[in-house]
Amino acid sequence: MDKRMVAAVLAFTIVTVFFFFSIFLIHPFGEPGQVRMDDRIIENTQNESASNNGVTSVVFDYRGFDTLGEATILFSAVAGVIMIFRRVKE
Amino acid sequence: MTEMTRIVKTIANILFPFTMIFGLYIITHGHLTPGGGFQGGAVIASGCALLLVTYGSRWVLTRIKEKRLAAFESMGAIGFITIALLGIVFSMVFFGNFLAGSNLLFGNVPATGSTLADLNTGGVLPLMNFAVGVKVIAGLFVIILIMSYASSIKEWGQ
Amino acid sequence: MGVEFLVANTVMLILTVIAAVITVLLRDLLAAAIALAMMSLLLSLEFFILQAPDVAIAQAGVGACLSTAILIIAIKGTKRMEDE
Numbered sequence: 001m002d003k004r005m006v007a008a009v010l011a012f013t014i015v016t017v018f019f020f021f022s023i024f025l026i027h028p029f030g031e032p033g034q035v036r037m038d039d040r041i042i043e044n045t046q047n048e049s050a051s052n053n054g055v056t057s058v059v060f061d062y063r064g065f066d067t068l069g070e071a072t073i074l075f076s077a078v079a080g081v082i083m084i085f086r087r088v089k090e
Numbered sequence: 091m092t093e094m095t096r097i098v099k100t101i102a103n104i105l106f107p108f109t110m111i112f113g114l115y116i117i118t119h120g121h122l123t124p125g126g127g128f129q130g131g132a133v134i135a136s137g138c139a140l141l142l143v144t145y146g147s148r149w150v151l152t153r154i155k156e157k158r159l160a161a162f163e164s165m166g167a168i169g170f171i172t173i174a175l176l177g178i179v180f181s182m183v184f185f186g187n188f189l190a191g192s193n194l195l196f197g198n199v200p201a202t203g204s205t206l207a208d209l210n211t212g213g214v215l216p217l218m219n220f221a222v223g224v225k226v227i228a229g230l231f232v233i234i235l236i237m238s239y240a241s242s243i244k245e246w247g248q
Numbered sequence: 249m250g251v252e253f254l255v256a257n258t259v260m261l262i263l264t265v266i267a268a269v270i271t272v273l274l275r276d277l278l279a280a281a282i283a284l285a286m287m288s289l290l291l292s293l294e295f296f297i298l299q300a301p302d303v304a305i306a307q308a309g310v311g312a313c314l315s316t317a318i319l320i321i322a323i324k325g326t327k328r329m330e331d332e
Contacts, residue, residue, distance in 0.1 A: 046201070052211065060214075
């Protein structure tokens with residue numbers, strides 16, 4: 001058994017152990033974990049962001065940086081596609 | 091892609107306006123019902139993909155240029171960031187909701203616990219939904235349009 | 249959560265896994281793309297059952313339509329059958 005095989009088995013074992021740890025440490029499906037942030041957002045979303053839809057107020061107001069990153073990803077994807085296929089133009 | 095038959099064209103002509111109306115409904119009611127800018131933009135881009143598959147990319151490229159679509163995409167991004175930066179100016183917070191509670195556009199504040207659908211609420215959320223919607227429509231459609239046009243050319247790849 | 253919720257949830261998950269396995273096993277890449285679209289549509293129904301309509305709309309629009317269109321365009325530009 002050469003060194004690369006030993007390294008591969010070692011890496012596989014470590015990843016599997018951490019995977020099973022994270023599976024057994026996750027909280028049960030359907031039961032909420034920490035609810036302080038949820039309660040604060042649910043109580044204050046209609047006063048602060050004036051919107052009936054709590055999900056949209058979280059996406060665009062409370063967690064706006066997430067949407068900004070998503071917009072950046074889409075922009076870079078479009079820029080990459082146009083740059084790759086630019087020399088196709090007749 | 092080449093053109094499809096008359097049956098596909100007829101069905102696409104019937105289905106395309108309904109798809110557009112549904113997507114615009116999801117975008118404009120983003121602060122009241124499930125959905126938002128990204129979801130509505132994906133639905134409208136799906137309708138445009140139906141048009142692209144049916145009529146071919148050359149027909150679509152005679153109607154709208156991809157540079158114009160890229161300009162729309164950039165305009166959506168710039169509008170989104172501009173609204174986010176206006177939050178710094180008016181309410182001292184990046185992404186601040188400066189229109190909520192004012193008497194300007196989208197200024198009403200619903201009572202806590204009410205589920206009445208008032209379109210004139212939300213502050214900056216409808217404006218951000220619109221900007222992200224324009225951005226997603228133009229971005230996803232220009233990706234498919236450019237790829238379809240590139241694959242319809244014979245010399246590409248050799 | 250009632251019994252009907254559990255039954256619908258389980259049936260939808262099993263159908264999703266079956267569609268994913270069909271996608272992997274097919275040698276025809278065009279049919280595999282269509283099976284992937286079917287898996288994505290079933291996944292969006294599963295999201296809707298789990299009361300996340302936002303994610304369901306996004307999955308149905310992007311996963312079932314646009315990514316399928318991109319895959320079919322890519323298959324049209326290359327080869328249809330997967331070789332050994």
